[in-house]
Each structure stands twice: as structure tokens, then as C-alpha cells.
Amino acid sequence: MTKYIIKRLLGMIPTLLVIITLSFFIVRVAPGGPFDGERALPEEVLANIEAKYHLDEPVLQQYGRYLFDVVRGDLGPSYKYVDNDVNYYIFTSLPNSAVLGVVAILIALIFGILFGILAAIYQNSWIDYLTMGLAVLGISIPLFVIGPLLQLVFAMKLHWLPISGWYSTGEGYSTIILPAISLAFAYFATIARLTRSSMLETLRSDYIRTAKAKGMKNSTIIAKHAMKGAMLPIVSYLGPAFAGIITGSIVIEQVFRVPGIGKFFVQSSFNRDYTLIIGVVIVFSVILVVMNFLVDIVYALLDPRIAY
């Protein structure tokens, strides 16, 4: 196991290197550059700026310089948000998105698994139909509909929760609830569906029949015999889902004024802010690679047939 873990951790290095390299060159292939605007800058100004950011050097030299900086943990200056560098923007916004994401995924997990199991146990009952109905809604209603809808009901009409804002700017922790619920809905839908189908499949398996033939209670059978096997698909879904959810969502951030990292994914591309683009890509990749690694470890812990 230890050997496997070390191997996997070392394996992340080439993966990330490939990702950095690809994104470094792909952003430069896209038409336009960071300093193209409505009005063309005077040539001298442009030359000065490019010289400042080393954009006048040959691409390979730029690549080497960038790689050298990244290894030292420096993601470089942002070309558009000139007050600070990429590190600053990422590390001030990522924690907010992460907090929101973790709360959202917890909500989605707890309710998704609960409803999914109940729907499987009471297949074709009202709770099954309710769960599947909610799941269809969750998957089909876009964030920009569900967000404002929740604001309308719980903030404008009922005045239970703040309409928007974020706790880090002193607006209270209750600001997390509405965006987390909005964000959780789609994940809840997928988790509930996955849990239901995998629980149904597990409950039909031979070893569950054996447990029944031994005279075990249904509740014990679910908890002791069926849960582990039924959770495997959820675990594999959670890896990428977690990476996606904690790296923010621009829609949620706009609707609820959350100072998250999601907006940088979109803004940086519009701005051709090369360093910021690659910066958020690196952050996302690292999280994704780590999550997939954790998923594999959890998998081995759950399923004794998997040995590394």
C-alpha cells in the first residue's frame, strides 16, 4: 500500500507537467492577446509592456521561465489585474469556493444517499417517485434559475436568510446556506440516482439473499451487507465532482456575490490573461489529480478485492 501511494504521488508530477505544457501553448494559440483592446495601444507602450512580462522573448524561453517559476510556487503576475499576482487572486478566492463547495457537497451527500436508499428500499412507492422527481428537477433546472428562485422565496418573501453576500466580508455565516443549497441541488440529484440504482442492484444480489436466508433484519442487511457495495459508484463519482464543486461556479458567485475562484476561470479566458488561465488550470488539475488518488485509496479500503 505504501509503495502504491508513493508511486501514485510520483506519478502526479508528469501528469501535471503535461497539463501545464499543453495549457501554456494552447492559450498562446488562441487568437488575440492580453493587451489587445478596442483601441490599439501605441507601439512603444505595447513593446514596453511585453518586455516587462517577457512576452517579447521566444516562446520556448518564456516556457522555461514559466516552468522555473511554477516549480518555485510562483504562478506569475496577472496581466489584467495588475494590483496583485496570480497567487494572491487564487489563494484569496479558492478558500471561499472551497467552503461553499464542501458545505454543498455535504448537503448533497447526506440527502442524496438518504433519499437514494429510501427510494431503493421502497421502490415504486411515493418516496421513490418523490426522489426521482426531485432528481429530474435537480438535473434539469439550471443554477441561474434555482439561485434566484431560492432568493425570492427564502430571502425576499420569508426573510429567513440573507439574499446574498459572504461571511468573509462580515455578513454572517448564514450567507453560505442559500448558495450551498443551490449548488448542491444538481449534485444531490446525481447522487440520489446513483445511490438508488446501485442499492437496487446490490439488494438483488445473491449475497443479500444469503443474508436474508440467515434470518437477518432488513435494516441490518442494508447497513451491514449492502451499504459498502452500494457506495462504490458514489465514491468514484465524488472524486471529479468534488474537484468541480470546490473550484467554484461563476453563476453562483454572480447570483450570491460570493468572492470565489469561479469567476477567474471565465474572466481570465476572456482577458487572455495567460498566467491566470494557466494558474487556475493548475489549481484545478492538482485538486482533480489528488481527488482521484483519494478515490482509489477509499476504494481499496471499501472493497477488499482491490489490492495494490
Added chain:
Amino acid sequence: MKDNKQPILEIKDLQTHFKTDAGVVKAVNGVSFTVNKGETVGIVGESGCGKSVTNLSIMRLIPSPPGKIVGGEVLFDGENILDLPESELREIRGNKISMIFQDPMTSLNPFLKISTQMIETIRLHEKDVDKQEARKRSIEMLKKVGIPAAEARIDSYPHQFSGGMRQRVMIAMALSCNAQVLIADEPTTALDVTIQAQILELIQQISKDFGTAVILITHDLGVVAGMCDKVCVMYAGKIVEEAYTYELYNNPAHPYTSGLIQSVPRMDTQNKQKKLFSIEGQPPNVIDLPPCCPFHPRCHKTMDVCRCALPPTYEVSEDHKVNCWLYASEEEKAKAVADAAKENDK
């Protein structure tokens, strides 16, 4: 043993149906038989004739929906299992009647250690046994079924065992509560031949040692001959012949039974060059069976009456019952044909 017959399990007119899109599948359609204490009863028949469903019905393990036990009684020690509430049913399952399933590869939980699965079985029915004690007993059971180094191997996971060993574990688990009836649903079908013999011997030995009654479901007539006191032959959801083993093999009364016996390859007969006998055709679809002998399209002794009415049960000799028109009197057959004609006119 045969003199002192005490029924432990009586199945009376059991009917289990499955609702499907194509219609109602009458998988078990009026099955009756009796298992006496310490006796081994074989149930034989082709695939899909309702053997397994019969035995899952006894334990009420039919997946519902789509399956449903629609009629009949299963009397265990005089008590109808089919009427029991869940909690009392659980007292019987695994404790008084236990089951060994067809496929040992999938019948043990792959996520739990053998020890966990065995200990929980014991502690489920004997609440005062502590974990250590249950573990000790599990190890003993594993030794009894021939698992080498049982002390160490009890903490293995099922995937670390071979198919034969897993089936041994299943048997050990099924017997750890000293069940009075053991239902073995094709316990050796998934295993290779050398292991088959060992497993069957083991079941036989345990049945002898503990006085356990065994219901052995199989489609292997050779196995039945070697192990069972009594045999029930099933066809299309019904028992078509029931007799003591010796009697059944020597005087098969139903054409289906004799067909089955003839289709077993034998080493001791002449004409080894001769092609092996086989029963022509396929078992019928049990959806919407017409009221006739279900075997008549494949039978070489078909008469007019077979096509128009279900044969009743006849006793050809003591304890030898058969459902076949061959044993009816001429008047009876004529009457059945006439009744069917009347029914058709309506």
C-alpha cells in the same frame, strides 16, 4: 428410519406466480411433498421447471414484485410459514431451516470477512453467545467442513477462497445453528467434478451426524441416486412423480422420468456405440398453459386424453405417486375427454 416417519416440513399445493409483461408465469403450480425428519429428498427436473422457486418459496425469499406466493401451505413442525409475521419468519430462516445456494462465488458477501459473516449468523439466533464463543464455534464448523488451517483462514475474505472452499463455508454457515432442514439448491452445479463429490459427501455426512433433513435440488440424476431417500420429479411447475429412490429408478412410472433416466450416460450397459437417449423438444412455456398434460407434446405415449385434461395423481404402488393418464381407467379417460369437449362447446 423409514419406519419412524415424522414429517418436519410439509408443502401443500404451493403456488408461486411471477407477473411479467408477457403474462403470469406460473413457476410453481400446485406442488405438494413432505420431508420427514432426517430424510433426504431430491427434487429433479430440467432448468426452469420450478425447482429453485419452490425452495425459495419455502423460505419466502421470492423477490416480490414480480414474484408472489399465491396459494398453498408450507408447514414447518405443523406451523404455516407462509402466514408467519416477519419477526417469526426470521426465527426460522437460518435457524431451523437453512439454505445453501447454487453459486458459492456470489453468495458470500465479498465485502465482509468470513469470520464476520459466520459469527453474525450464530449470534443472530443465539443472543447469549458472545463473540469469542461464536468465533470458536465458527472455526470448529470450518474444520468440520474441511477448511485447512481454519483458525487463520477464518479472517480471510471470500475472494481469497476457491469456489469449493466457498461452498464449504456456505455449508458451515448454514449448519452453524443446527438447522433441522437444510435446503441445498444445486450446491455443486458451479463446482468442478472432484469438488462436487466432496461437497455432496459432506452434506450427506452432516445430515447423518446431526439428523438434518435435506432437500437437494439438482438436475443430476446420478447425484440423486447416491444421496436421496426420496425423489420428486418436477415438470412445468408441478411434481409429476414422487417415489423412494430405489423404486423410482427401477420402476419409473411417468414417461418423463423414464426419459430422464435413459438420458443419463451409463458405463455398465451394452451398446456403448449407441447414441445417448434424449427427450425431444423443449420444456413448455409456463405462461398460460392450456389445461392438458404439459408433457404431452414431448411424450411418446401420448393419448387423446393427454391433450384435453390435466392428469390427476395416481398411486402406482405404496408411496409411489405419479401424475399421468397412463394409470387411469378407460372410463375415467373417456369421461375426461367428454368433459373437455363439453367445455369447448361452451
